[in-house]
Amino acid sequence: xxxxxxxxxxxxxxxxxxxxxxxxxxxxxxxxxxxxxxxxxxxxxxxxxxxxxxxxxxxxxxxxxxxxxxxxxxxxxxxxxxxxxxxxxxxxxxxxxxxxxxxxxx
Amino acid sequence: xxxxxxxxxxxxxxxxxxxxxxxxxxxxxxxxxxxxxxxxxxxxxxxxxxxxxxxxxxxxxxxxxxxxxxxxxxxxxxxxxxxxxxxxxxxxxxxxxxxxxxxxxxxxxxxxxxxxxxxxxxxxxxxxxxxxxxxxxxxxxxxxxxxxxxxxxxxxxxxxxxxxxxxxxxxxxxxxxxxxxxxxxxxxxxxxxxxxxxxxxxxxxx
Numbered sequence: 001x002x003x004x005x006x007x008x009x010x011x012x013x014x015x016x017x018x019x020x021x022x023x024x025x026x027x028x029x030x031x032x033x034x035x036x037x038x039x040x041x042x043x044x045x046x047x048x049x050x051x052x053x054x055x056x057x058x059x060x061x062x063x064x065x066x067x068x069x070x071x072x073x074x075x076x077x078x079x080x081x082x083x084x085x086x087x088x089x090x091x092x093x094x095x096x097x098x099x100x101x102x103x104x105x106x
Numbered sequence: 107x108x109x110x111x112x113x114x115x116x117x118x119x120x121x122x123x124x125x126x127x128x129x130x131x132x133x134x135x136x137x138x139x140x141x142x143x144x145x146x147x148x149x150x151x152x153x154x155x156x157x158x159x160x161x162x163x164x165x166x167x168x169x170x171x172x173x174x175x176x177x178x179x180x181x182x183x184x185x186x187x188x189x190x191x192x193x194x195x196x197x198x199x200x201x202x203x204x205x206x207x208x209x210x211x212x213x214x215x216x217x218x219x220x221x222x223x224x225x226x227x228x229x230x231x232x233x234x235x236x237x238x239x240x241x242x243x244x245x246x247x248x249x250x251x252x253x254x255x256x257x258x259x260x261x262x263x264x265x266x267x268x269x270x271x272x273x274x275x276x277x278x279x280x281x282x283x284x285x286x287x288x289x290x291x292x293x294x295x296x297x298x299x300x301x302x303x304x305x306x307x308x309x310x311x312x
Contacts, residue, residue, distance in 0.1 A: 029119070036119075
């Protein structure tokens with residue numbers, strides 16, 4: 001039988017980029033679709049434009065979200081897609097959270 | 107309050123694509139064109155109306171829906187399900203219509219090849235396709251349209267309604283009203299992003 005992992009060790013496995021409510025919400029939303037634009041994510045998450053942009057740049061820096069800025073006619077359009085790295089990171093985050101939740105079960 | 111699970115998030119994303127009421131409006135207006143065609147001296151109006159509603163639907167989505175709700179490419183699983191639903195609808199309409207056409211035009215020599223049940227048969231074919239399509243596309247209001255279509259077809263048969271396309275017009279009127287209500291709800295739910303206030307509860311900027 002293997003020794004149960006120490007809570008401290010479990011905490012160390014948590015992805016700090018994803019362990020933020022707004023970013024987790026954004027990544028969850030992008031996980032269930034192929035891609036979306038900025039307005040869609042804005043409406044679905046209920047975040048402010050500034051907040052969304054800030055967290056988007058964090059996710060882009062981590063390589064979790066691909067951002068493509070285009071134009072549709074004269075209107076600028078920002079297309080967002082979860083990268084394969086982002087997809088795997090989200091799945092790993094969900095898995096690493098489970099044992100922690102078991103500890104806090106009341 | 108628990109956060110929504112991923113399946114619910116996916117369903118919400120899908121709903122932004124189909125819950126704007128424009129599909130119902132286009133469908134209803136197309137069906138109403140059968141009534142308009144009765145008033146016109148030529149028969150081809152529903153064909154013209156079909157092209158206009160398809161163009162109008164695409165234009166309204168671009169100008170009203172997308173600036174408010176944004177655009178999304180649905181997951182591969184959802185796209186496959188929508189594709190499957192469309193195929194079933196084409197099959198459910200195409201095969202019986204072809205069968206009726208072959209019977210009426212080629213095989214039967216009777217004056218009334220469907221024995222006075224023409225309205226009911228046509229209504230039944232389209233109602234079944236609407237019900238199955240509505241179930242597969244998770245658009246349960248299409249069951250209402252199917253029920254109205256069937257009821258109108260039955261009524262037209264029982265009272266020998268002289269207007270042979272009555273069932274389409276009745277369903278079209280219901281679809282237009284329902285579409286307008288869904289569109290109004292959509293516009294309330296998705297204000298333009300410029301006036302969208304969002305969640306003012308600031309999250310930690312680490």
